[in-house]
Amino acid sequence: MIHVPAEPTGELSDAWRHCVGTGRIELALRRDYQDSLRLLQDEIGFRYIRGHGLLSDGMAVHRPYEWQGARHVHHSFTYVDQVVDAYLDLGIRPFLELGFMPEELASGKQTVFWWKSNVTPPRSHEEWADLVRATVAHLVDRYGLDEVRTWPIEVWNEPNLADFWENADEQAYHRLYEVTAAAVKEVDAGLQVGGPSLSPGADDWLGRFAEFAERRDVPVDFVSKHAYTSGPADHVPFGTHQTLAPAQDLLDQFATPRDLLKGTRLGGLPVHITEFNSSYRPDNPVHDTAFHAAYLAPVLAHGGDHVDSFSYWTFSDMFEEAGPPTALFHGGFGLLTHRQVKKPTYHLYAFMARMGPQLLARGDDHLVTRHTDGRVTVLAWAPVDATGETPGPERHRLKLSVPLKDAGEAFVRRSSVDEEHGNARTAWQRMGSPRSPRPHQLDVLHEAAEPGRRHLRLPVADGRVELDLTLSRHEVTLAEVSAVVDEAPAWADERRLLGGEPR
Structure with a gap:
């Protein structure tokens, strides 16, 4: 950690x-x-x-x-x-x-x-x-x-x-x-x-x-x-x-x-x-x-x-x-x-x-910053083997304890690129490496070029969030952590969507 x-x-x-x-x-x-x-x-x-x-x-x-x-x-x-x-x-x-x-x-x-x-x-x-x-x-x-x-x-x-x-x-x-x-x-x-x-x-x-x-x-x-x-x-x-x-x-x-x-x-x-x-x-x-x-x-x-x-x-x-x-x-x-x-x-x-101006931490596989409004941003990357002798690790795990002030829960927005996500070249190769892609193929490639995105809600304990990031081969990921301000009404209850009993 x-x-x-x-x-x-x-x-x-x-x-x-x-x-x-x-x-x-x-x-x-x-x-x-x-x-x-x-x-x-x-x-x-x-x-x-x-x-x-x-x-x-x-x-x-x-x-x-x-x-x-x-x-x-x-x-x-x-x-x-x-x-x-x-x-x-x-x-x-x-x-x-x-x-x-x-x-x-x-x-x-x-x-x-x-x-x-x-x-x-x-x-x-x-x-x-x-x-x-x-x-x-x-x-x-x-x-x-x-x-x-x-x-x-x-x-x-x-x-x-x-x-x-x-x-x-x-x-x-x-x-x-x-x-x-x-x-x-x-x-x-x-x-x-x-x-x-x-x-x-x-x-x-x-x-x-x-x-x-x-x-x-x-x-x-x-x-x-x-x-x-x-x-x-x-x-x-x-x-x-x-x-x-x-x-x-x-x-x-x-x-x-x-x-x-x-x-x-x-x-x-x-x-x-x-x-x-x-x-x-x-x-x-x-x-x-x-x-x-x-x-x-x-x-x-x-x-x-x-x-x-x-x-x-x-x-x-x-x-x-x-x-x-x-x-x-x-x-x-x-x-x-x-x-x-x-x-x-x-x-x-x-x-x-999208990183903040305040530097909190740096290492061989991560960079952590904070914005002036309190949001924390984590850039993490998987190690690579520049010699080409190995493909690099299939998985790279990074656990961080991140400070987040005045919050009971944290919203985490994660954006990633790797061999499958944010990687139009992979899609281009799979469609046959067209030298001059047709309009519909270009649409597919623009879509494939967008990062993978995930959203999480995590607890905050003693002013800290524990981020457990597992990166795939050659992944670069950005995790943006902000405080949750819950404005859901008192009667909001997912169990009632299909007529179930309220809590």
Whole structure:
């Protein structure tokens, strides 16, 4: 029996909901994307959204032209305005990532992703600075300085990888960062700019980035990096399989920037994990499973101990880095499939959104909080075997003594996802894994995606409720405990429903 303290031990960090990732941001122009984001915001409510491609050709910001024998550059913000307007209308702000390189400004031809975005340095740093300055100044002019000062501005994405930055040239990235940060600060010194947006395994860049920033007196307002736990990719047609490290490895990765930057000029700055997930592949079926939700539950419960934010990559399967999705369930990063079918990990986030602000207890398999009105919320998850050598325990029992003030009885609302409940992928497989489900099949899948729900009424003794939770394999469950205020009339008697004798 776990004895949950009656008094809070602190506040529950909401670093888990500070930001969420998205496919290239021009996708925000599409209806399905906006429908998905609206659902997400209604049920979870993220504060910021980050994605690639703000300055790529698909957004058509950088528009060079010839006039009277001379080259000029026009900066167009037609799509930028539509995307940012849509975000703000849905109650979410942009976490701006400045990239990738417009083709007419690029020094080379190397591209990345199905949508072929250029990842070479600018052939003119002056013209790049003009582009950054014009973009940021436009945002300030349209949305107001006070608003845009709240938007973090990140310079590039994973420059330590040759796929994302030509030759993974560290010195070239430092130069790009310096030019970009200066252009941002020319618009307003109070704007937030940071980086270096590193992939896992590149922590040695952090120390050199700090040395560069101090040597050159370059502004850095926050530090960013990414975290994934998957091993080498084993490819199959339109899919990938990988080994996974234990979820604790994600928390260890979250902790490294602060540990490595202690004593440097960047020590003490906010740290943002601007991408995290299990697999770094957008076609790994593990993302669609109940296992995945249980695997990540301890990360959401404990991640705020190490960083200011950690951004799930991504909110939707509307994502085209490896090409458009080839099937409804295809291993996409999203919390939602396209067509807004909720995955088990979506429900993990929705459960976290229903937790209270007062932290009462945490452990390897549970998180207990209280709301200001006295309701107690318990998030519990079954342990998983990340090695895949075993399926994980078939049953996991958790007994808790939960405080509940001023109540004689407790109402318990329990919502669960596991292999059978809140798991549309299971239903999809049983119906034959249709690549393009018909309308009636989509109806079934939306229904199957809803969590299992149960309701209990339990006694309260000495201000405590005993919760006995038995979790199935890969289950994540939310138990919401509130005091019963019985308003049934004195003549209410279930035995009289069919004419029986009253009590």
